[in-house]
Amino acid sequence: MLLYAIILTPLFFALVAAILPGRRRRPLLVPIAAVTHLGLVFQVLAGSNTQANEFLGLDAVGRLVLLVVSLLYTAMSIYALGYFRQHRNWRNKIFIVCLLIFLGAMSLATMARHLGLLWVAVEATTLVSAPLIYYNRNRFSIEATWKYLILCSIGIALAMLGILFIAYAGLQGTGSGILQFDHMLAVAASYSKPWLRVGFIFLLVGFGTKMGLAPLHSWKPDAYGEAPGLVGGLLSGGLTSIAFLGVLRALQIMGAAGEIDLARQALLVLGVTSLVFAAIFVIRQRDIKRMLAYSSVEHMGLLAIGVSIGGVATFGAMFHLLSNALAKGVLFMAAGNIHRFYGTKRVCEMQGSLSVLPVSSGLFLAGFLAITGSPPFAPFMSEFTMLRGMVAGGHFVLTGAVLVLLAVIFIGMGSTVLPATMGPPLEEPPDAPEYRDSLLTTVSPLVLMAAILCFGIWLPEPLRRLFTDAAALLEVAK
Amino acid sequence: MDFQAIINGILLFVLLLNLFILGTSRLGTCIKMVSLQGALLALLPVLMHGTPYHALILSASALLLKGALIPWLLFRAIREVRIRREITPRIGFIATLLLGALTTAAAFIFSGQLPLLPEHQHSLIIPGSLATLCAGALLLITRSTAITQVLGYLMFENGIFIFGMLFIKAMPLMIEAGVLLDMLVAIFVMGIVMNHINREFSSINTEQLSQLKE
Numbered sequence: 001m002l003l004y005a006i007i008l009t010p011l012f013f014a015l016v017a018a019i020l021p022g023r024r025r026r027p028l029l030v031p032i033a034a035v036t037h038l039g040l041v042f043q044v045l046a047g048s049n050t051q052a053n054e055f056l057g058l059d060a061v062g063r064l065v066l067l068v069v070s071l072l073y074t075a076m077s078i079y080a081l082g083y084f085r086q087h088r089n090w091r092n093k094i095f096i097v098c099l100l101i102f103l104g105a106m107s108l109a110t111m112a113r114h115l116g117l118l119w120v121a122v123e124a125t126t127l128v129s130a131p132l133i134y135y136n137r138n139r140f141s142i143e144a145t146w147k148y149l150i151l152c153s154i155g156i157a158l159a160m161l162g163i164l165f166i167a168y169a170g171l172q173g174t175g176s177g178i179l180q181f182d183h184m185l186a187v188a189a190s191y192s193k194p195w196l197r198v199g200f201i202f203l204l205v206g207f208g209t210k211m212g213l214a215p216l217h218s219w220k221p222d223a224y225g226e227a228p229g230l231v232g233g234l235l236s237g238g239l240t241s242i243a244f245l246g247v248l249r250a251l252q253i254m255g256a257a258g259e260i261d262l263a264r265q266a267l268l269v270l271g272v273t274s275l276v277f278a279a280i281f282v283i284r285q286r287d288i289k290r291m292l293a294y295s296s297v298e299h300m301g302l303l304a305i306g307v308s309i310g311g312v313a314t315f316g317a318m319f320h321l322l323s324n325a326l327a328k329g330v331l332f333m334a335a336g337n338i339h340r341f342y343g344t345k346r347v348c349e350m351q352g353s354l355s356v357l358p359v360s361s362g363l364f365l366a367g368f369l370a371i372t373g374s375p376p377f378a379p380f381m382s383e384f385t386m387l388r389g390m391v392a393g394g395h396f397v398l399t400g401a402v403l404v405l406l407a408v409i410f411i412g413m414g415s416t417v418l419p420a421t422m423g424p425p426l427e428e429p430p431d432a433p434e435y436r437d438s439l440l441t442t443v444s445p446l447v448l449m450a451a452i453l454c455f456g457i458w459l460p461e462p463l464r465r466l467f468t469d470a471a472a473l474l475e476v477a478k
Numbered sequence: 479m480d481f482q483a484i485i486n487g488i489l490l491f492v493l494l495l496n497l498f499i500l501g502t503s504r505l506g507t508c509i510k511m512v513s514l515q516g517a518l519l520a521l522l523p524v525l526m527h528g529t530p531y532h533a534l535i536l537s538a539s540a541l542l543l544k545g546a547l548i549p550w551l552l553f554r555a556i557r558e559v560r561i562r563r564e565i566t567p568r569i570g571f572i573a574t575l576l577l578g579a580l581t582t583a584a585a586f587i588f589s590g591q592l593p594l595l596p597e598h599q600h601s602l603i604i605p606g607s608l609a610t611l612c613a614g615a616l617l618l619i620t621r622s623t624a625i626t627q628v629l630g631y632l633m634f635e636n637g638i639f640i641f642g643m644l645f646i647k648a649m650p651l652m653i654e655a656g657v658l659l660d661m662l663v664a665i666f667v668m669g670i671v672m673n674h675i676n677r678e679f680s681s682i683n684t685e686q687l688s689q690l691k692e
């Protein structure tokens with residue numbers, strides 16, 4: 001029952017938001033729904049009953065992704081209150097309804113125990129997030145929305161094709177094309193290999209597009225650049241994790257079928273390509289939100305590399321899923337505040353923001369240090385764990401290459417972030433900025449930042465166990 | 479009555495429609511042909527799997543969706559943006575038509591090489607599906623009007639639908655309904671975005687959507 005409640009709560013509040021008149025009070029529904037959702041998620045994680053029926057259930061990977069999504073969403077929902085307070089008179093009905101359905105669809109994706117249901121949920125997240133990207137209603141945001149909608153829809157259509165190919169592999173190998181996930185894992189060993197391989201590649205391309213792995217990431221800088229900071233954070237921390245979950249499901253099937261090597265090679269290639277693309281485009285990036293988009297491409301690449309190595313690195317990747325989401329939340333919220341203060345997201349027009357917006361800029365700076373893997377923050381620990389896994393696996397060339405690329409990205413992002421925050425202040429700051437740091441817009445990133453610091457120094461035992469369990473599902477007994 | 483012959487006839491007609499759509503510039507005709515294609519394909523579940531309620535419901539809802547609702551949404555979209563023809567294809571109509579014919583031939587040759595189950599060796603399902611996928615992709619790549627890109631996406635979905643016919647028994651009805659609903663909402667959202675593109679740029683030529691770059 002709890003599982004249904006987790007999916008239905010946000011949908012119920014979406015319905016309420018659609019019916020209730022009055023745009024002043026409507027934003028309150030978002031944090032109410034989010035906190036209820038988070039409470040239910042904790043209750044499920046504490047309990048042991050995680051299988052509702054053959055289509056809905058939570059395994060360790062699903063639990064982890066659900067927790068990440070719910071934590072990030074709750075933080076974002078408090079920030080959203082401050083955001084809507086600034087835009088008191090904007091129409092917000094469609095935005096808030098879509099924002100709430102978005103949470104429901106993401107929760108459904110984490111619980112789907114049937115590949116078809118997973119597909120339906122992921123496609124639903126694409127559709128409801130398109131209006132979120134279009135919130136600013138100008139020609140740039142419409143271009144971003146169209147690209148996002150078309151590219152991700154085609155990507156997801158390819159994933160559907162992949163699912164059907166895998167079903168054909170089942171039809172040929174076992175006489176039935178059943179797509180119930182547990183059943184598939186049980187019989188995958190007898191699947192027809194050629195169809196399975198082709199199906200995996202299509203699934204990887206499809207969910208990889210949604211995840212934003214290079215070279216399938218072309219929608220990402222546009223969408224993250226034009227969407228409000230709130231939405232950017234939810235996409236880069238929440239939605240990418242959901243898409244990654246899709247990739248992990250494909251990986252699990254390949255593992256059960258004894259084809260893990262091909263799957264890992266393909267993930268490794270996409271992962272390294274993503275790091276290379278991110279390193280190239282993050283240098284001289286003059287737009288802070290686009291810079292964050294390339295940082296997201298980088299971290300998706302790291303996740304792909306982590307699970308492709310296996311062993312300790314898979315544990316690192318599970319940890320990184322959480323630390324990346326939290327850090328991206330901080331960065332996008334802080335970037336959104338800075339963006340609104342200056343009315344621009346170009347670096348040359350916002351120099352030295354630390355002197356006028358100490359809290360938001362300080363958070364942006366701290367978030368930058370965290371996401372680029374500086375100790376003692378959580379991303380440092382997770383990246384370090386992944387690197388340890390690579391060395392332990394004997395991948396010395398790969399380790400060296402990843403370290404060099406991470407260093408390049410650190411320098412590239414630093415050359416954008418440092419002048420923007422610590423550079424000499426602008427001689428003429430904006431006359432009447434429409435934004436001042438307030439409790440509502442800074443408390444969420446502060447709490448997330450504290451969590452990142454805490455998890456970097458000390459990882460609570462329940463979380464460690466969750467990462468271990470999730471990693472164990474992705475391992476294959478040789 | 480030999481259902482297999484009817485199924486193959488429908489699939490052949492679908493292939494001809496692919497080529498016709500690739501070669502025509504009138505958007506209204508394109509929408510009608512893509513919808514006709516969808517409506518014909520909606521008959522496949524019943525023809526292939528008899529009339530258990532599962533296949534019946536699937537056929538009926540696909541027919542309603544692909545044959546009526548989606549074309550209605552698309553016609554409404556082009557009426558509001560007052561556009562009748564594809565103006566600037568990136569590759570000429572004859573060239574795309576030839577490419578379409580080539581990919582169709584390639585789909586047949588390729589599926590002859592695939593490791594298929596004996597009962598699918600001589601069926602048109604798999605080559606038909608691949609050829610329709612390719613035609614949809616061609617439409618997406620070569621046209622620049624937003625509405626033709628949506629049509630390309632729909633043809634792509636039609637190709638997947640044909641392939642999905644092999645697994646009707648394996649897919650629970652609820653999930654199929656979810657897939658179809660997602661598709662309807664996708665077309666609905668795309669239609670709205672198209673309208674906004676038109677309002678912002680006074681055209682739905684997506685080549686104008688090129689201001690965001692490094």
